[in-house]
Amino acid sequence: MTYSALLTDLYELTMLAGYHDQGMHQRPAAFDLFFRHNPFRGGYAVFAGLDTALSFLEELSFKSDELAYLDSLKIFKPAFLNYLSEFRFTGKVTAPPEGTVVFGGEPLLTVEGGLAEAQFVETALLNIINFQTLAATKAARIKIAAGAATVLEFGLRRAQGPDGGLSGARAAFIGGVRSTSNVLAGMRYGIPVRGTHAHSWIMAFPDELTAFRTYAKEFPDSCVLLIDTYDTLQSGLPNALIVARELKERGHDLAGVRIDSGDLAYLSRQVRAAFDEAGFPGVKIVASNELDEHVIESMRREGSRIDIYGVGTRLATCAGEGGGALGGVYKLVSMNGEAKLKLTSDVAKATLPDRKKVLRAIAPDGSFILDLIALQDEEVLPGTVVFDPANPVRHVRIPEQARLVDLRRMVMENGRRCLPTPDLESSADLASAQLQLLPEGCLRLVNPHIYKVSISAGVNTLRLKLMTRIQSKYRI
Amino acid sequence: MTYSALLTDLYELTMLAGYHDQGMHQRPAAFDLFFRHNPFRGGYAVFAGLDTALSFLEELSFKSDELAYLDSLKIFKPAFLNYLSEFRFTGKVTAPPEGTVVFGGEPLLTVEGGLAEAQFVETALLNIINFQTLAATKAARIKIAAGAATVLEFGLRRAQGPDGGLSGARAAFIGGVRSTSNVLAGMRYGIPVRGTHAHSWIMAFPDELTAFRTYAKEFPDSCVLLIDTYDTLQSGLPNALIVARELKERGHDLAGVRIDSGDLAYLSRQVRAAFDEAGFPGVKIVASNELDEHVIESMRREGSRIDIYGVGTRLATCAGEGGGALGGVYKLVSMNGEAKLKLTSDVAKATLPDRKKVLRAIAPDGSFILDLIALQDEEVLPGTVVFDPANPVRHVRIPEQARLVDLRRMVMENGRRCLPTPDLESSADLASAQLQLLPEGCLRLVNPHIYKVSISAGVNTLRLKLMTRIQSKYRI
Numbered sequence: 001m002t003y004s005a006l007l008t009d010l011y012e013l014t015m016l017a018g019y020h021d022q023g024m025h026q027r028p029a030a031f032d033l034f035f036r037h038n039p040f041r042g043g044y045a046v047f048a049g050l051d052t053a054l055s056f057l058e059e060l061s062f063k064s065d066e067l068a069y070l071d072s073l074k075i076f077k078p079a080f081l082n083y084l085s086e087f088r089f090t091g092k093v094t095a096p097p098e099g100t101v102v103f104g105g106e107p108l109l110t111v112e113g114g115l116a117e118a119q120f121v122e123t124a125l126l127n128i129i130n131f132q133t134l135a136a137t138k139a140a141r142i143k144i145a146a147g148a149a150t151v152l153e154f155g156l157r158r159a160q161g162p163d164g165g166l167s168g169a170r171a172a173f174i175g176g177v178r179s180t181s182n183v184l185a186g187m188r189y190g191i192p193v194r195g196t197h198a199h200s201w202i203m204a205f206p207d208e209l210t211a212f213r214t215y216a217k218e219f220p221d222s223c224v225l226l227i228d229t230y231d232t233l234q235s236g237l238p239n240a241l242i243v244a245r246e247l248k249e250r251g252h253d254l255a256g257v258r259i260d261s262g263d264l265a266y267l268s269r270q271v272r273a274a275f276d277e278a279g280f281p282g283v284k285i286v287a288s289n290e291l292d293e294h295v296i297e298s299m300r301r302e303g304s305r306i307d308i309y310g311v312g313t314r315l316a317t318c319a320g321e322g323g324g325a326l327g328g329v330y331k332l333v334s335m336n337g338e339a340k341l342k343l344t345s346d347v348a349k350a351t352l353p354d355r356k357k358v359l360r361a362i363a364p365d366g367s368f369i370l371d372l373i374a375l376q377d378e379e380v381l382p383g384t385v386v387f388d389p390a391n392p393v394r395h396v397r398i399p400e401q402a403r404l405v406d407l408r409r410m411v412m413e414n415g416r417r418c419l420p421t422p423d424l425e426s427s428a429d430l431a432s433a434q435l436q437l438l439p440e441g442c443l444r445l446v447n448p449h450i451y452k453v454s455i456s457a458g459v460n461t462l463r464l465k466l467m468t469r470i471q472s473k474y475r476i
Numbered sequence: 477m478t479y480s481a482l483l484t485d486l487y488e489l490t491m492l493a494g495y496h497d498q499g500m501h502q503r504p505a506a507f508d509l510f511f512r513h514n515p516f517r518g519g520y521a522v523f524a525g526l527d528t529a530l531s532f533l534e535e536l537s538f539k540s541d542e543l544a545y546l547d548s549l550k551i552f553k554p555a556f557l558n559y560l561s562e563f564r565f566t567g568k569v570t571a572p573p574e575g576t577v578v579f580g581g582e583p584l585l586t587v588e589g590g591l592a593e594a595q596f597v598e599t600a601l602l603n604i605i606n607f608q609t610l611a612a613t614k615a616a617r618i619k620i621a622a623g624a625a626t627v628l629e630f631g632l633r634r635a636q637g638p639d640g641g642l643s644g645a646r647a648a649f650i651g652g653v654r655s656t657s658n659v660l661a662g663m664r665y666g667i668p669v670r671g672t673h674a675h676s677w678i679m680a681f682p683d684e685l686t687a688f689r690t691y692a693k694e695f696p697d698s699c700v701l702l703i704d705t706y707d708t709l710q711s712g713l714p715n716a717l718i719v720a721r722e723l724k725e726r727g728h729d730l731a732g733v734r735i736d737s738g739d740l741a742y743l744s745r746q747v748r749a750a751f752d753e754a755g756f757p758g759v760k761i762v763a764s765n766e767l768d769e770h771v772i773e774s775m776r777r778e779g780s781r782i783d784i785y786g787v788g789t790r791l792a793t794c795a796g797e798g799g800g801a802l803g804g805v806y807k808l809v810s811m812n813g814e815a816k817l818k819l820t821s822d823v824a825k826a827t828l829p830d831r832k833k834v835l836r837a838i839a840p841d842g843s844f845i846l847d848l849i850a851l852q853d854e855e856v857l858p859g860t861v862v863f864d865p866a867n868p869v870r871h872v873r874i875p876e877q878a879r880l881v882d883l884r885r886m887v888m889e890n891g892r893r894c895l896p897t898p899d900l901e902s903s904a905d906l907a908s909a910q911l912q913l914l915p916e917g918c919l920r921l922v923n924p925h926i927y928k929v930s931i932s933a934g935v936n937t938l939r940l941k942l943m944t945r946i947q948s949k950y951r952i
Contacts, residue, residue, distance in 0.1 A: 007638050009630060009657040010671030018673070018694040024680065031676070069663040075698060119676060126633035127641060154485060157602035158801040160793065161639035162483050165603060168636070181485040187545040195486030197494070200507070200595060200808040203816050204500065207949070218494040222551060230819060230950040313801045317636065323795030325634040332676040340679050343706060473683070474706040 003056045005087075006066050008123040013070070016116050017080045025083075025116030030334040030355050032107040033125055039137050041321045043448030044438060046140045046431045047100045047108060048171040049132030051421050054412055056124050057089045089117050093412035096358070097422055099136075099174050099430035100407060101438065103371060103453045105389060106358050108133075108328075110408075115335060122330040131164070132171035134318045134326040138293075139175025140435060142311055144443055145293040147300060150308045152194050154181035154288070155316020160324075168316050174427045176435075177315065189424055196224040196258060196286075203229070209239045216243050220252040224286060227257045232267050237274055244280050256284035256308070264289065265304035272305035284308055292319065293445055341466040352389065352459055353466055361402040367437045369402055374456035380404060386454035392464060396454065479532045481563075482542050484599040489546070492592050493556045501559075501592035506810040506831050508583040509601055515613050517797045519924030520914060522616045522907045523576045523584060524647040525608030527897050529601050530888055533565045536597070565593050569888035572834070573898055575612075575650050575906035576883060577914065579847060579929045581865060582834050584609075584804075586884075591811060598806040607640075608647035610794045610802040614769075615651025616911060618787055620919055621769040623776060626784045628670050630657035630764070631792020636800075644792050650903045652911075653791065665900055672700040672734060672762075679705070685715045692719050696728040700762060703733045708743050713750055720756050732760035732784070740765065741780035748781035762786055768795065769921055817942040828865065828935055829942055837878040843913045845878055850932035856880060862930035868940060872930065 019025040038045050062070075062084045070076055070084070091113020102108060109125060111118045143151050153172045159165035169185035179192045186193035197215055205211035208230055216223045225243065227236025236257070244254040257275075259267050264287040275283045287299075288310030296309055318324045331351045332340045339354035355376040361369040373389075374380045382402045388394035398404070411419050422430075441449030455463070495501040514521050538546075538560045546552055546560070567589020578584060585601060587594045619627050629648045635641035645661035655668045662669035673691055681687035684706055692699045701719065703712025712733070720730040733751075735743050740763040751759045763775075764786030772785055794800045807827045808816045815830035831852040837845040849865075850856045858878045864870035874880070887895050898906075917925030931939070 003638055004660050006660040006663055007632070007641070008659055009632060010659050010662075010669045011657065011673050012671075013659065014671055014695060015673050015677050018677070018691060019680070021694055022690060027680075029680075066663065070659075073662075073669065075695065115680060119674075122674075123633050124638075127635060127638055130634055131636045131640070156483070156485060157599050158606055158803070159603060160607045160636035160800065161643045162479060162600075162603055163637035163639035164607070165483070166637070181487065183484055183486050183489065183546075184480050184482040186486075186549075187482055187542065193486045193549065195488075195490055197487050197491050198595075198598075199818055201491050201494070203808045203818060204495070204503075204505075204591060204811055214498060215494060218497055219490060219551065230946060235950040313803070314799060317793075317800040319799030319801070323790060324636065324793040324800035325789045325795070327634070327789070332679045335680055342675055342679060470706060474711045 003059065003124060004066065005060055005062045006069070007127070008120070012120050012123055014075070016120050017076055019116045019119070020080050020083055021077070026114040027336050028112070029115040029118045029332060030110055030112045031118050031122070031330050032333050032352070032356070033109040033111070033129060033328060033330045034107050035104055035326050035328040036349070037104045037327065039134050039322050039326050040141060042137065042141060043442035043444065043451060044101050044103060044137070044435070045133055046136040046175045047096050047102045047133055048098050048136035048174045048427070049129040049167070050095050050098045050411065052132065052167060053109070053125050053128045054093065054417055056128065057093065057121060057412060058416065060089045060121070062087055087117070088415060089113070089121060090415040091117055092410060092414070094408050094410050096407045097427065097430060099427035099434070101431065101434040103451055105453050106371060106373060107356055110355065112355070126328050126330055130326040130328040132167055133328070135168045135171035135315070136175035136431070138315055138318045138320070139172035139177040140431060141293040141445060142296065142315060143176030144435070145297040145300070145445065146309050149306060150179070151177045152179045152181065152308055152310045153177045153315055154195070154310050155312040156182045158313040159316040165316060170424070172315060173424055174431055176428060176432055177311070178428060191424070197226060199226065199229045202226065208235055209242065212239050212243045213246070216247055216254070220247060220250065222255055223247065224256040224258055225254070226260060228259050228261045232259055232262055233270055237271055241274065241278055244275070244278070244283060254280065254283050256286050258286040258288065258310070260288050264306065265299040265302050268305040269303065286310055288312065290314065297445060339462055339466060341463060341470065343467060343470050350463065350467060352455060353462055356459065358407045359404045360407055361398050361404055363399070364401055368439065368451070369399060370396070370452040370454055371407070372398065372404070372454050372456060373459055375458040375462070378456055378458040380456055384457070386456055387460040389453070389455045392460055396452070479535065479600060480542065481536055481538045482545070483603070484596070488596050488599055490551070492596050493552055495592045495595070496556050496559055497553070502590040503812050504588070505591040505594045505808060506586055506588045507594050507598070507806050508809050508828070508832070509585040509587070509605060509804060509806045510583050511580055511802050511804040512825065513580045513803065515610050515798050515802050516617060518613065518617060519918035519920065519927060520577050520579060520613070520911070521609055521802070522612040522651045523572050523578045523609055524574050524612035524650045524903070525605040525643070526571050526574045526887065528608065528643065529585070529604045530569065530893055532600050532604065533569065533597060533888060534892065536565045538563055563593070564891060565589070565597060566891040567593055568886060568890070570884050570886050572883045573903065573906060575903035575910070577907065577910040579927055581929050582847060582849060583832055586831065588831070602804050602806055606802040606804040608643055609804070611644045611647035611791070612651035612907070614791055614794045614796070615648035615653040616907060617769040617921060618772065618791060619652030620911070621773040621776070621921065622785050625782060626655070627653045628655045628657065628784055628786045629653045629791055630671070630786050631788040632658045634789040635792040641792060646900070648791060649900055650907055652904060652908055653787070654904060667900070673702060675702060675705045678702065684711055685718065688715050688719045689722070692723055692730070696723060696726065698731055699723065700732040700734055701730070702736060704735050704737045708735055708738055709746055713747055717750065717754055720751070720754070720759060730756065730759050732762050734762040734764065734786070736764050740782065741775040741778050744781045745779065760784055764788065766790065773921060815938055815942060817939060817946065819943060819946055826939065826943060828931060829938055832935065834883045835880045836883055837874050837880055839875070840877055844915065844927070845875060846872070846928040846930055847883070848874065848880070848930050848932060849935055851934040851938070854932055854934040856932055860933070862932055863936040865929070865931045868936055872928070
């Protein structure tokens with residue numbers, strides 16, 4: 001997908017025009033992209049969207065019809081439009097690989113470049129990273145709730161626009177939902193596609209059995225029958241059993257049945273018992289109908305016998321706490337080599353100034369102990385004292401035996417990717433592996449254990465110094 | 477925007493393949509697209525997305541790379557892929573104009589054509605209509621809450637992917653939010669674009685006053701200053717007053733100030749008083765920060781002095797009751813001239829069979845009395861008795877003095893638009909006018925009056941007959 005350069009807020013362009021006119025547009029600047037709180041009131045987030053974001057940056061340019069439109073607004077000078085016609089992103093991006101488990105407060109992308117170019121890309125980067133990280137996190141929650149069962153994403157019809165379905169399916173794959181009904185996502189991202197038939201297939205035939213038989217004839221080796229059109233136990237199940245026997249006689253196996261209404265947990269047990277009794281233990285049970293991580297967890301707790309959860313609406317739209325949005329922001333942290341801080345009315349929410357690195361303290365057994373945000377050039381060793389960003393006097397010590405690993409790396413330099421892009425499968429594997437290494441309780445759906453994200457002495461001291469300076473300057 | 481033919485669920489293609497192989501693909505069929513419940517537990521919805529949907533239908537075709545991908549799945553026969561290579565939508569669409577106020581249970585689009593083509597377009601039509609109708613409805617709720625104040629949409633950075641922002645801005649315009657920060661939406665749909673500067677603009681200068689002065693110099697006639705970077709009342713407001721005076725000396729007017737944090741209602745009163753006292757009653761106050769219809773209504777009730785509400789996240793993602801999705805569905809209602817009915821476990825939720833029309837009973841003063849779903853060829857006159865679709869024995873009489881107006885018209889025939897497309901402004905005007913004609917209480921944000929949607933004697937009788945037939949056939 002190509003993104004238009006105009007996929008931005010007008011204020012990015014007015015600021016750009018101002019910086020350009022003031023001759024400030026090439027001052028070296030750095031911005032951090034981060035979110036403050038883990039989505040869904042959960043214990044983590046799964047980082048996604050980087051590859052999409054890097055493609056946007058590489059392709060960014062203003063086409064002639066776009067420049068003509070901007071000219072028609074009558075707020076920009078010809079010299080500025082001329083500058084835009086040559087505009088490219090030539091900066092540097094530091095970021096973790098997609099699939100990395102990340103937390104509120106941590107810089108995800110750091111964008112360095114001229115003030116103008118680094119500022120301008122704010123809106124598009126936020127749009128891409130906010131949604132894909134949110135969708136990957138939702139998918140991880142659902143996959144974890146489903147345990148050993150498979151999860152299939154089929155939310156396209158309820159997604160927020162075509163791209164909500166498409167980039168949502170991509171992000172869901174990274175989060176652990178590794179199949180989709182979305183054929184375009186299959187073609188574009190190589191995600192395995194799955195699907196059977198709708199109730200309308202049944203209604204298009206004189207009766208349910210004829211509809212089942214016809215579908216089984218068409219797809220003898222991938223036949224999943226939707227058994228709830230008239231009545232799951234009275235009609236759908238007995239008819240599916242007939243078709244399972246007929247398929248067997250012809251040397252095929254019925255792949256599964258899908259239940260899309262009613263009490264899915266109860267029905268799944270009845271259907272499982274009937275197929276087992278009839279000698280078809282291999283027939284999978286697919287369940288769907290407004291599922292999410294909470295419903296799935298609760299159905300598993302009461303002993304449902306579901307092999308595959310089809311999750312649509314609530315995955316595609318990232319429904320739940322937070323209203324379907326990750327609140328990622330993009331803040332200036334350095335200009336002309338000078339650290340910058342944004343104060344808010346709540347001091348604990350002041351930004352972390354200057355260029356930084358994100359370190360993860362890892363125990364000898366590989367499990368994650370805490371994350372640490374330090375200044376880019378600050379030396380931090382195991383055993384060091386680190387601070388709570390919300391309360392500068394609270395501190396802990398990094399265990400002596402921990403390894404410190406830098407979570408991020410430079411992925412773009414001079415406006416071009418400088419590392420090979422991992423394939424989607426590797427990103428999904430990374431997320432899956434990292435989720436297993438979190439402290440106990442971090443994966444809990446409700447009231448999870450809060451993973452510690454600390455700041456180094458360097459960040460803590462610099463931040464307090466800048467806060468004091470601003471407060472005295474503005475008498476606040 | 478062009479939509480790929482593969483922007484669909486795999487099961488649409490497997491069903492298509494089945495119908496094709498069975499020689500059923502050209503049987504005449506009709507599908508209704510409708511939602512069951514008004515979004516946000518509100519009293520209405522604003523229909524949007526039709527023009528986007530019609531473009532999708534007109535442009536629908538399978539490209540050679542798409543066919544190659546489908547072939548690679550190894551589930552489709554060559555004869556079917558050959559059929560797909562020639563596939564076009566050649567059917568008929570009936571729908572209300574965009575901006576029409578509609579209600580749960582009413583057929584919005586009715587798609588008629590060969591069984592295969594009419595079935596195949598389900599996923600994409602639902603994707604488009606569900607989201608745009610939801611976003612238009614959210615926008616209408618927000619606009620109504622804002623009263624005479626202006627609402628500006630600026631949710632792109634939090635929208636669910638690039639198209640969430642783009643088609644969201646389009647739909648929001650239809651719902652009544654007639655300006656956006658999204659420059660691409662401005663270019664593509666002619667929506668007025670607005671914007672000023674971010675906190676980072678302030679932080680890029682040595683101090684706030686220098687930042688304000690520079691912005692005012694760059695944009696002397698459209699200058700809106702963001703006054704909450706350090707402290708709204710101690711720093712931002714006095715500095716903005718200085719710039720307002722300086723602009724005036726040079727013959728310009730400060731357009732406004734924006735407050736993005738803190739107690740917006742309180743701050744707006746303080747800022748208003750200060751500007752009024754200093755002789756600047758024309759300076760507008762823009763407020764933003766996680767606003768939605770409920771926050772806006774509550775702030776207005778306590779006497780806030782806000783002229784322009786900037787609404788981002790919660791409009792762009794349609795946050796609120798319903799989890800960011802409109803639950804639109806697409807059901808077969810007729811095949812080979814035979815009416816079709818989909819039964820669910822809740823009999824009151826059975827679909828309405830056959831091809832139908834949606835009539836609105838309008839009082840002599842223009843206000844809306846009730847809507848009525850009747851069979852396509854059924855004659856319905858004022859004075860007729862109509863029925864509650866959820867309870868076949870409850871009925872009311874259409875007032876004798878009412879006019880009955882058909883809400884829908886044929887908008888596509890033989891796969892081509894057959895009516896001129898209204899411009900976006902007309903659609904927004906239609907929505908605004910219709911919302912004023914609803915019965916009192918329908919616009920209430922919480923627990924609104926429920927507008928009556930009835931079914932005709934013809935629909936009621938046919939539905940009961942088909943229900944009885946299915947129940948006896950499947951012994952349920």
